[in-house]
Amino acid sequence: MIAPPDAASVSADSFDLMFLVMVVFSGFIVLLVATLVIVFSIRFRSGSRANRHEVRRLVSREVEIAWTAATAFGAMFFFWFASAHFLRHAAAPVDAMEVHVEAKQWMWKATHESGARELGSLHVPLGRATILYMNSQDVIHSFFVPAFRLKQDVVPGMTTTMWFTPTRTGSFHLFCAEYCGTGHSTMLGEIVVMDEAAFAAWLEARPGSGSLVDAGRVLFTEAGCASCHDPASAVHAPDLRGIYGRPVPLADGRIVTADAAYLQDSILQPDRDVVAGFDPIMPNFSGLLDEDEVAGLVAWLRTLERDDG
Ligand code: HEC
Ligand SMILES: [Cu+2]
Numbered sequence: 001m002i003a004p005p006d007a008a009s010v011s012a013d014s015f016d017l018m019f020l021v022m023v024v025f026s027g028f029i030v031l032l033v034a035t036l037v038i039v040f041s042i043r044f045r046s047g048s049r050a051n052r053h054e055v056r057r058l059v060s061r062e063v064e065i066a067w068t069a070a071t072a073f074g075a076m077f078f079f080w081f082a083s084a085h086f087l088r089h090a091a092a093p094v095d096a097m098e099v100h101v102e103a104k105q106w107m108w109k110a111t112h113e114s115g116a117r118e119l120g121s122l123h124v125p126l127g128r129a130t131i132l133y134m135n136s137q138d139v140i141h142s143f144f145v146p147a148f149r150l151k152q153d154v155v156p157g158m159t160t161t162m163w164f165t166p167t168r169t170g171s172f173h174l175f176c177a178e179y180c181g182t183g184h185s186t187m188l189g190e191i192v193v194m195d196e197a198a199f200a201a202w203l204e205a206r207p208g209s210g211s212l213v214d215a216g217r218v219l220f221t222e223a224g225c226a227s228c229h230d231p232a233s234a235v236h237a238p239d240l241r242g243i244y245g246r247p248v249p250l251a252d253g254r255i256v257t258a259d260a261a262y263l264q265d266s267i268l269q270p271d272r273d274v275v276a277g278f279d280p281i282m283p284n285f286s287g288l289l290d291e292d293e294v295a296g297l298v299a300w301l302r303t304l305e306r307d308d309g
Contacts, residue, residue: 008172009148010165011089016149018085022078092163096129100295103134103141103154106183108174111295115215116206120189122174124166125199131163133260135291144177145191151177157269159261166193216300219293238275242306249276263298
C-alpha cells in the first residue's frame with residue numbers, strides 16, 4: 001500500500017480526518033450492502049424453501065422511514081462536515097506572504113514580492129501563511145502538493161489562488177496534476193520550507209531584479225496607464241488610489257472586491273469586468289505585458305493609498 005506523505009500544512013490533518021471518515025463510512029455501507037446481497041441471494045435462491053412473506057413483514061413502513069431518514073441524515077452530516085472544513089480554510093489570512101506562480105509547458109515559475117524569482121522550486125517560510133496567485137501561459141495545469149493535501153487548477157486567462165501554512169521544514173514534491181501535453185510528467189518541482197530566519201537569508205541572497213513594486217511603479221507610467229488613470233488626466237478613468245480591497249460596482253450590477261486577481265484581470269481582460277460609470281475604453285494588455293510586468297503592476301497598485309484629502 002502506498003502511504004500518503006506526512007502531513008505538512010495546517011489544513012492537512014483535518015483533510016486527512018475527513019478522508020478517513022468518508023472511507024470508513026463508505027466501506028461500512030459497501031460491506032453492509034454486499035453482505036445483504038449475498039445472504040439474500042443464497043437464502044431466497046430459486047427453489048429454496050425460505051418463507052418469502054417473512055421478508056415483507058420484516059420491512060415494515062417504519063423500517064423504510066428509518067433507513068431513508070438515516071441516509072438523508074448521513075448525507076447532511078457529510079455536507080456539514082466537508083463544508084465546515086472548506087469554509088475554515090477558504091480565506092487566506094490577510095497578512096499572508098504573496099507569491100506569483102506562472103505555469104507553462106512544462107515548468108513552474110515563481111516570483112516573490114521582493115522580485116526574487118525561481119524556476120521549478122518554491123521557497124517558503126515555516127509557520128507563516130503563503131498565498132499563491134497563479135496563472136497559466138498556455139493550457140490548464142494543476143498545482144498539486146500532496147504533503148499539503150492541496151491541489152488547484154491553474155487556468156489560462158484567469159487568476160486562481162491557493163494558500164497554505166507549512167508546519168514542517170523540508171522539501172516537498174510539487175506535481176502538475178492536469179495532463180498538459182507530452183512533457184506533463186516532467187512538470188515537477190519542489191516546495192522548500194525553511195524556518196523564518198533561513199528563509200529571510202535565502203531571500204536576501206537571491207539576485208532579485210529589483211522589487212516588484214518598483215518595477216510596477218515605473219511601468220505604470222511607461223505602459224501608458226498613468227495617461228488615463230492619473231487623477232489629473234483628462235480621460236474619464238477610475239482613480240486607482242486605495243483600489244485594493246475596495247468594493248467595486250460593475251456596469252452589469254455586480255459588486256466585486258478589488259483583490260489581486262481582480263486587478264490582474266482588469267489589466268489582462270478589461271472588458272470582462274467593466275466598472276460602473278465608465279466606458280470600456282481601456283486597452284487589453286494581454287500579450288503586451290509579460291507575467292512579471294503584470295505582477296509588478298498589481299503589486300504596485302496594491303500599495304496605493306487612498307486619498308482622503
Ligand atoms: C485609454 C485609457 C486607459 C489606459 C491606457 C489604461 N486604463 Fe485602466 N481603465 C480605464 C477605464 C476607462 C477603466 C474603467 C472601465 C473598465 O473597467 O474597463 C479602467 C479600469 C481599470 C482598473 C479597474 C479599476 C476599478 O476601479 O475597479 C484597473 C485596475 C486598471 N484600469 C488598471 C490599469 C493599468 C495597470 C493600466 C496600464 C497597464 C491601465 N489601466 C491602462 C482606462 C484606461
Ligand atoms: Cu502541467
